[in-house]
Amino acid sequence: MLSIYTDVSEEENSRLYDLLSQKGLNITLEIWDDPAVDWSKYDVVVLKSPWDYFDKITAFYAWLDKLEQLGVRVLNPTSIVRWNTDKRYLIELQEKGVSVVPSLWLEQGAALNVDELFEKLQADKVILKPAISGGAKNTFALTQAEAQEQAASINNLLQQESFWLSRLCRRCRPMANGRSCSLTVSIAIRYLKQPRPAISGCSISLAAQCTHQNHRPTSCKPLTI
Secondary structure (H helix, E strand, C coil): CCCCCCHHHHHHHHHHHHHHHHCCCEEEEEECCCCCCCHHHCCEEEEEECCCHHHHHHHHHHHHHHHHHHCCEEECCHHHHHHHHCCCHHHHHHHCCCCCCCEEEECCCCCCCHHHHHHHHCCCEEEEEECCCCCCCCCEEEEHHHHHHCHHHHHHHHCCCCEEEEECCHHHCECCCCCECCCCCCCCCCCCCCCCCCCCCCEEEEEECCCCCCCCCCCCCCCCC
16 A cells, blocks of 8 residues: 555656566565565665654664565665655755755754744744654744744653744745645666666665654745644
């Protein structure tokens, strides 16, 4: 079963499945946390849409460990997947010279000091989201006044997990149709100066989530908790 969010994603899934099947690949759709799945029978696991991973992050990491132990190839590699689940990877990118939107980290248990944080970021509006998250879950776009109003709710969330706070990027504001734009860094893997391996008969699993978690991305506006 593959969880579908929109007609576009449903078409994407169908096209991907058909394309890979036409290439001679044996494709199966699996739920990543289904204990009945025998992952050892697969040559490759492709992470397609496990949108509930951030709600089950400990189990997700354990699943990645299991795939490694079984010697199953994962796309992207498990080391990259782990690194990318926590937004602290932005710190590493910044240390390597990549320009990152000015950001602050609020560790679990910290108290929200709205005035101090807005002054540090020199911002009139900020984005606040969990360090490990997806689909706009517990995500806020707040002015300083709005942050003051919702400080109690945010402090309750900070008792549960760490958060990432950044200045709102003006070039990524909501568009007229209500959608918000985003910038994604994609890591491409390809074969360089090596014979391309035969794919006929290769068994591939497309790993997805089990159920719709209602964390569908929304436009940038304060979210009610």
